[in-house]
Amino acid sequence: MATAGGTPAAAGDNLKRLTDLYRMMVRIRTFEETALEAYKAGEIPGPLHVSFGQEAIPAGVCASLRHDDRLTSNHRGHGHALAKGADAATMYLELYGREGGYCRGKGGSMHIADFSVGMLGANGVVGGGLPIAVGAAQGLKLLKSAAIAVCMFGDGATNRGPFLEALNWAAIYTLPVLFVCEDNGVAAHTETRTVTAGEGPAARANAIGVPAVTIDGNDALVVEETVARLVADIRAGRGPRMMHAKTYRWTGHTATDAAAWRDPKEVEAAKQRCPIARLKAVLIERGLAPSALDEISAAARTEMQSGRTAAHTAPWPGIPSAFEDVQDVGAVHG
Amino acid sequence: MAEVTLVEAGRLAVLQEMRRDPTVWVLGEDVGRGGLWGQYRGLIDEFGPERIVSTPISESTIMGAGLGAALVGTRPIIEMRIFDFVMCAMDELVNQIAKVRYMFGGQAKPAVVVRTPHGMWRNSAAQHSQMLEAWFAHLPGVVVVAPSNAEDEAGLLVSAIRSDDPVLFFDPKDHWLVPGKIADGEIAAIPFGKARHARQGDALTIVTWSAIVPNVLAAADQLASEGIKVDVLDLRTIWPWDQDAVAASLSRTKRLLVVHEAVEVGGFGAEVIATMIDRLGPSGLKVAKRLGAPRIPVPFAPPLENEVRISPARIVAAAKAAMA
Ligand SMILES: Cc1ncc(C[n+]2csc(CCOP(=O)(O)OP(=O)(O)O)c2C)c(N)n1
Numbered sequence: 337m338a339t340a341g342g343t344p345a346a347a348g349d350n351l352k353r354l355t356d357l358y359r360m361m362v363r364i365r366t367f368e369e370t371a372l373e374a375y376k377a378g379e380i381p382g383p384l385h386v387s388f389g390q391e392a393i394p395a396g397v398c399a400s401l402r403h404d405d406r407l408t409s410n411h412r413g414h415g416h417a418l419a420k421g422a423d424a425a426t427m428y429l430e431l432y433g434r435e436g437g438y439c440r441g442k443g444g445s446m447h448i449a450d451f452s453v454g455m456l457g458a459n460g461v462v463g464g465g466l467p468i469a470v471g472a473a474q475g476l477k478l479l480k481s482a483a484i485a486v487c488m489f490g491d492g493a494t495n496r497g498p499f500l501e502a503l504n505w506a507a508i509y510t511l512p513v514l515f516v517c518e519d520n521g522v523a524a525h526t527e528t529r530t531v532t533a534g535e536g537p538a539a540r541a542n543a544i545g546v547p548a549v550t551i552d553g554n555d556a557l558v559v560e561e562t563v564a565r566l567v568a569d570i571r572a573g574r575g576p577r578m579m580h581a582k583t584y585r586w587t588g589h590t591a592t593d594a595a596a597w598r599d600p601k602e603v604e605a606a607k608q609r610c611p612i613a614r615l616k617a618v619l620i621e622r623g624l625a626p627s628a629l630d631e632i633s634a635a636a637r638t639e640m641q642s643g644r645t646a647a648h649t650a651p652w653p654g655i656p657s658a659f660e661d662v663q664d665v666g667a668v669h670g
Numbered sequence: 671m672a673e674v675t676l677v678e679a680g681r682l683a684v685l686q687e688m689r690r691d692p693t694v695w696v697l698g699e700d701v702g703r704g705g706l707w708g709q710y711r712g713l714i715d716e717f718g719p720e721r722i723v724s725t726p727i728s729e730s731t732i733m734g735a736g737l738g739a740a741l742v743g744t745r746p747i748i749e750m751r752i753f754d755f756v757m758c759a760m761d762e763l764v765n766q767i768a769k770v771r772y773m774f775g776g777q778a779k780p781a782v783v784v785r786t787p788h789g790m791w792r793n794s795a796a797q798h799s800q801m802l803e804a805w806f807a808h809l810p811g812v813v814v815v816a817p818s819n820a821e822d823e824a825g826l827l828v829s830a831i832r833s834d835d836p837v838l839f840f841d842p843k844d845h846w847l848v849p850g851k852i853a854d855g856e857i858a859a860i861p862f863g864k865a866r867h868a869r870q871g872d873a874l875t876i877v878t879w880s881a882i883v884p885n886v887l888a889a890a891d892q893l894a895s896e897g898i899k900v901d902v903l904d905l906r907t908i909w910p911w912d913q914d915a916v917a918a919s920l921s922r923t924k925r926l927l928v929v930h931e932a933v934e935v936g937g938f939g940a941e942v943i944a945t946m947i948d949r950l951g952p953s954g955l956k957v958a959k960r961l962g963a964p965r966i967p968v969p970f971a972p973p974l975e976n977e978v979r980i981s982p983a984r985i986v987a988a989a990k991a992a993m994a
Pocket residue numbers: 411412460461462463489490491492493520522523524589
């Protein structure tokens with residue numbers, strides 16, 4: 337957390353805070369493990385993008401956010417939603433396309449949104465959240481709100497035009513936005529470096545005029561500390577900042593993609609840098625009882641299993657709802 | 671009644687709504703200097719650069735930022751300069767603005783006006799002259815407005831700014847300077863989906879909208895001088911559109927001609943005709959025809975451009991053919 341002067345407190349000061357960070361990462365991992373199981377069992381339709389190995393980033397980012405801060409996400413957004421405060425059971429209902437889901441069954445995994453916690457939506461278009469996030473920040477500024485906007489996107493998005501546009505936009509209007517590039521090195525089935533000129537996302541951001549830092553995105557403490565510092569700058573009115581967080585995605589692009597082209601040794605090496613295992617080691621070293629860690633895992637499993645079961649047995653949305661929420665004027669009826 | 675140009679009518683509507691509601695603001699290229707045609711002239715003096723925001727040439731982000739700002743509770747007027755540049759922001763318009771409310775199960779309120787001058791204007795050629803309003807009638811989630819005169823420009827713009835639905839507002843840029851009349855005092859909102867009954871007659875129903883309306887009215891007056899009285903309905907909004915008014919007119923005339931400046935093939939005229947055939951049955955209509963541009967890009971040289979332009983003479987000829 338930032339102190340009044342804007343300096344982050346030393347990351348290890350507060351065991352409870354680290355435990356909360358750990359719990360969130362475990363919940364994200366368990367949410368997606370459970371969702372993947374359900375997907376493989378044929379219970380969940382549509383595309384599903386999981387983020388095993390990347391959990392430190394959403395958990396560390398959202399630890400410094402307020403409830404009314406807004407966040408835009410991308411296609412790989414389960415962790416972003418959970419970390420911003422969305423409810424796992426309601427997310428499962430949406431993944432299953434059932435009544436009571438966040439989008440009443442109209443969005444699915446790729447379009448989870450929970451406006452009540454400032455989560456302005458996952459996005460099926462790579463880079464789609466960038467212009468929306470800067471606009472949210474501009475709107476908040478116009479309304480004289482103290483809230484900020486956060487934009488989560490992948491390395492792949494940095495090759496789309498809206499990346500240039502949105503960063504430039506945020507800089508010229510000194511907007512309260514934190515850009516977070518989750519760099520897992522791949523965009524679908526292509527290693528991003530093979531299709532990207534220059535020095536990478538942080539160099540691009542700095543060149544545009546958005547101060548950026550590159551960090552180890554698999555170290556939750558570093559993520560949290562960095563975000564606390566950048567958010568303090570943003571809240572102080574110093575304009576946008578970018579965090580380029582390097583990480584690795586253990587699985588393929590979607591739930592059905594084995595990513596067989598990848599060297600298994602590379603994946604194994606990445607698992608050795610598992611962000612959850614790393615934070616666990618820190619917590620044990622700082623004296624947290626192993627039983628407390630087990631309880632966190634057990635609680636996450638119970639939460640996710642009950643969410644899965646409830647969603648699997650929940651009713652489908654009523655057919656008339658297909659015609660609802662299109663528009664007020666000029667709506668058609670079934 | 672005050673005599674104003676169409677561009678001034680639009681400016682007064684924005685001014686009135688910005689005074690009424692502090693969450694209304696404008697973003698777009700050069701709007702701080704009044705906009706390309708003076709649609710926003712002087713507004714920056716009253717509202718400052720926070721509410722009249724001159725932007726970089728970043729169409730994706732002009733459109734997308736407008737949406738983001740709506741999602742936190744403001745009401746942006748997204749000025750797109752010239753319609754053809756909306757093409758640079760199609761993701762933000764089609765995949766984002768038109769989808770967020772539905773896709774997020776009703777959580778989002780994308781209350782934006784996308785204001786975009788369209789159509790032929792001073793031989794501007796293929797990339798500055800298009801009329802693709804039919805594309806957006808095809809797009810669930812948006813309201814599509816295409817006024818033809820100063821009074822409708824003002825009243826429909828007031829409705830658009832107050833609407834919680836995203837509204838595509840097509841300004842007829844060839845008629846910016848055409849004088850018209852608006853009521854003194856408060857500009858009243860004109861509801862969407864109500865046609866203007868611009869000429870009365872029983873011989874033929876002509877359905878039309880936007881920039882071509884003055885030519886249709888000139889044709890109707892010429893026909894009247896020859897003793898042929900036609901009904902002219904200016905739809906004003908093409909989604910929703912006033913199906914009741916068209917059907918009521920056709921119950922008298924039984925003959926339909928749709929005239930639009932846009933390319934005839936796949937144009938909104940086809941939708942009007944198909945809907946009326948469905949609604950009135952095969953015996954309800956004697957004739958149903960449409961008149962639009964040939965399926966070629968808008969050319970530059972004036973004699974070539976005239977091939978695309980729907981002149982009053984061509985409308986008169988089409989009307990007579992429909993009554994033969
Ligand atoms: C504009 C656009 N182009 C292509 C796609 C297909 N697609 C979906 S995700 C993806 C890769 C994105 O890579 P990155 O941004 O690095 O995110 P990651 O999947 O690695 O988390 C692609 C190409 C898309 N959804 N949108």
